[in-house]
Amino acid sequence: MVKIIDIGMNHETASVEQRERLATGSDSISKTLAFMREIDCIREGLFLSTCNRIEALFTTDEAVEAKKSIISLMSKIGNIPEKELIPSLFVFEDADAVRHIMRVASSLDSMVVGEPQILGQVKEAYVLATREKTSGVIINRLMHRSFHAAKRVRTETEICEAAVSISYSAVELAKKIFHMLDGKKVLLIGAGEMAELAARHLIAQGVSSVVVANRTFERAVQVAELFDARAVSFEEIETQLCDVDIVVTSTASREYVVTYPQVKSAFKKRRNRPLFFVDIAVPRDVQPEVNKLANVYVYDIDDLKGVIELNKAQRQQEAVKAERIVQEEVFKFERWFKTLEVVPTIVSLKDKVEDIIQAELKKSHLSFSELSQDQIETIQTLMRSIAEKIINDPILYLKRKADRPTLNSYLDVTRNLFNLDQDSEDME
Amino acid sequence: MTFFWFNLALFLELLATGGLIVFLIKQQKRIFRYSYRILLAGFIFHTIFLISHYLTLGTAPVLDLKSALSFFSWSIICAYLVFQVKFKLMILGSFVVPFSAFLMTVSSAMSWVEGPVKPIFKSFWLTLHVGTVFMGNGLFAIAFLAAIMYLIQENQIKNKNFGSFYKRLPSLATLDSINHYSLLTGFPFLTFGMITGSVYAQVALGKYWQWDPKEVWSLITWLFYAALLHERLAAGWRGRRAAIMSIICFCVLIFTFVGTSFLLGGYHSFSNLGAR
Numbered sequence: 001m002v003k004i005i006d007i008g009m010n011h012e013t014a015s016v017e018q019r020e021r022l023a024t025g026s027d028s029i030s031k032t033l034a035f036m037r038e039i040d041c042i043r044e045g046l047f048l049s050t051c052n053r054i055e056a057l058f059t060t061d062e063a064v065e066a067k068k069s070i071i072s073l074m075s076k077i078g079n080i081p082e083k084e085l086i087p088s089l090f091v092f093e094d095a096d097a098v099r100h101i102m103r104v105a106s107s108l109d110s111m112v113v114g115e116p117q118i119l120g121q122v123k124e125a126y127v128l129a130t131r132e133k134t135s136g137v138i139i140n141r142l143m144h145r146s147f148h149a150a151k152r153v154r155t156e157t158e159i160c161e162a163a164v165s166i167s168y169s170a171v172e173l174a175k176k177i178f179h180m181l182d183g184k185k186v187l188l189i190g191a192g193e194m195a196e197l198a199a200r201h202l203i204a205q206g207v208s209s210v211v212v213a214n215r216t217f218e219r220a221v222q223v224a225e226l227f228d229a230r231a232v233s234f235e236e237i238e239t240q241l242c243d244v245d246i247v248v249t250s251t252a253s254r255e256y257v258v259t260y261p262q263v264k265s266a267f268k269k270r271r272n273r274p275l276f277f278v279d280i281a282v283p284r285d286v287q288p289e290v291n292k293l294a295n296v297y298v299y300d301i302d303d304l305k306g307v308i309e310l311n312k313a314q315r316q317q318e319a320v321k322a323e324r325i326v327q328e329e330v331f332k333f334e335r336w337f338k339t340l341e342v343v344p345t346i347v348s349l350k351d352k353v354e355d356i357i358q359a360e361l362k363k364s365h366l367s368f369s370e371l372s373q374d375q376i377e378t379i380q381t382l383m384r385s386i387a388e389k390i391i392n393d394p395i396l397y398l399k400r401k402a403d404r405p406t407l408n409s410y411l412d413v414t415r416n417l418f419n420l421d422q423d424s425e426d427m428e
Numbered sequence: 429m430t431f432f433w434f435n436l437a438l439f440l441e442l443l444a445t446g447g448l449i450v451f452l453i454k455q456q457k458r459i460f461r462y463s464y465r466i467l468l469a470g471f472i473f474h475t476i477f478l479i480s481h482y483l484t485l486g487t488a489p490v491l492d493l494k495s496a497l498s499f500f501s502w503s504i505i506c507a508y509l510v511f512q513v514k515f516k517l518m519i520l521g522s523f524v525v526p527f528s529a530f531l532m533t534v535s536s537a538m539s540w541v542e543g544p545v546k547p548i549f550k551s552f553w554l555t556l557h558v559g560t561v562f563m564g565n566g567l568f569a570i571a572f573l574a575a576i577m578y579l580i581q582e583n584q585i586k587n588k589n590f591g592s593f594y595k596r597l598p599s600l601a602t603l604d605s606i607n608h609y610s611l612l613t614g615f616p617f618l619t620f621g622m623i624t625g626s627v628y629a630q631v632a633l634g635k636y637w638q639w640d641p642k643e644v645w646s647l648i649t650w651l652f653y654a655a656l657l658h659e660r661l662a663a664g665w666r667g668r669r670a671a672i673m674s675i676i677c678f679c680v681l682i683f684t685f686v687g688t689s690f691l692l693g694g695y696h697s698f699s700n701l702g703a704r
Binding site for chain 2 (some may be wrong): 084106173175176178179180271273274291294295297299303370
């Protein structure tokens with residue numbers, strides 16, 4: 001029986017170092033998909049790689065073996081021993097996997113819930129999978145349903161607005177501090193989707209230069225290319241603090257990336273020019289004490305959310321609504337997925353009918369010799385439509401029972417009733 | 429007639445104050461435009477009053493506290509109008525105009541001092557001395573009010589506690605630069621006013637400096653502002669600390685302006701000036 005499995009890591013399960021070692025560009029995603037295609041036990045596959053998550057979604061008949069080979073593939077990509085990799089992985093199967101991928105697409109599993117970029121990234125991953133021809137009936141359907149769920153979450157709840165308004169309110173605050181953002185300099189520390197969004201908003205407001213710092217320099221260069229920015233190493237942050245006006249942090253580091261002594265020493269060189277920290281990371285990147293320094297303003301994600309009028313209770317309500325939408329879509333997909341189990345029986349039922357028609361036609365072959373070609377064809381059509389009418393109701397009945405736990409007994413009855421397994425019985 | 433102009437100016441300035449406070453609450457530009465025009469009219473009548481008073485007295489009308497307050501009020505509005513043209517910051521009016529109208533009201537509550545003016549006061553140097561010092565004071569008053577606005581706004585942003593003023597007040601950078609510019613322009617006026625004052629003292633009394641309490645306190649005020657300006661320009665002070673310092677400086681200035689006359693006496697004090 002086909003299983004849908006999703007193995008991967010996100011900002012909650014894995015450290016930033018591990019994620020960055022696994023994170024790959026679209027070229028290597030294609031390569032990864034090609035590897036997945038080579039694995040015999042995997043039927044369909046999709047590989048998603050963003051800076052906050054790396055996951056493989058696949059369907060298989062042999063769950064255990066497929067999981068093993070995907071894990072070893074990941075360990076090869078990231079050059080991480082399997083022993084170290086396994087604790088940071090999550091594994092979802094069947095309905096859970098479906099729910100997970102829908103939550104990811106709807107941005108409910110993001111570091112900043114509702115950030116709009118993830119849907120585009122999931123779509124891109126799907127496009128790559130179709131191009132590499134690793135996606136099939138199930139993944140096609142699943143991805144389309146996920147996009148639909150994401151669209152519903154976006155239009156029916158205010159979760160996405162909250163994320164957009166977080167970066168909007170960061171920009172508004174920056175304007176209240178600096179008045180004009182023209183000519184101001186921004187330092188991005190860490191390169192998450194939300195940081196990119198905030199940076200885009202700031203650039204739209206006239207920010208003149210952007211500097212990107214990241215733990216892995218390569219990734220910093222990648223992000224820097226997006227904004228015509230300059231990439232610097234993590235060690236240069238302290239020097240950059242003397243120069244920039246706005247700092248957007250979004251690393252997944254467990255320790256503070258910007259500390260009180262660092263900012264304090266930078267301030268002597270800054271001549272007290274104001275410095276505005278937007279800390280989107282969870283846990284926080286900027287030591288809270290930094291806010292106590294004169295002319296320094298530190299806003300973390302909760303502070304920014306607090307700026308937005310949407311209050312917490314309302315936001316929780318929106319989250320509940322979003323989860324409900326995802327659940328509905330999971331049910332709908334499950335119903336369709338279960339009909340897949342019915343398909344082999346329906347196919348053999350149709351095959352059997354076709355066999356009977358062919359056999360009967362062969363028997364009556366001689367008596368047809370006087371008839372014209374047109375008449376023969378009319379008779380064939382007639383036979384077919386009678387046969388189809390007869391099996392139509394049983395087929396509909398089976399499809400209706402597809403999501404019932406008693407489905408197997410219905411399938412058994414059908415197979416016995418129509419003697420669909422006669423070949424195997426004959427062989428015994 | 430002179431007092432008619434005074435009362436008219438007072439009335440219009442109070443009206444403008446009312447309008448600007450409504451503007452602060454309602455945030456409608458229309459209200460600001462009307463208030464601004466009323467203020468301009470008030471300012472013109474105030475100027476007419478000062479000129480006519482000057483002509484009556486034959487010298488700058490600052491010899492009693494009533495006249496001095498009215499002149500102070502006029503110079504604040506004058507400084508504000510200049511800043512309004514430069515910065516186009518409507519909300520500044522909602523702070524500055526009530527302050528100057530308050531001084532004007534205090535002035536109106538006092539009685540007129542009548543009588544002849546000592547010939548010693550009928551000097552070009554006095555007018556120059558008083559004119560520049562008051563212009564400096566007017567600018568420092570703007571710096572003071574901008575500093576208060578800065579502290580209100582900074583407090584909201586720092587503590588993430590957004591009251592109704594958050595949207596109404598301008599950005600920290602704007603308030604800081606208003607503070608900066610008004611200090612930068614006010615200081616030369618004060619300096620020049622003190623120099624002309626001492627020249628006047630030499631001409632009138634034969635001594636540049638005679639340790640009169642007001643002279644001493646003026647020097648202290650000057651030193652305070654000099655220190656603030658030095659820190660701003662050389663040490664890169666800005667923001668909260670500069671705002672607090674300019675509030676302290678203005679308190680010293682007000683003490684020099686009013687306090688010294690009543691508490692410390694001296695030939696600058698209004699009671700001595702009034703005994704003409």
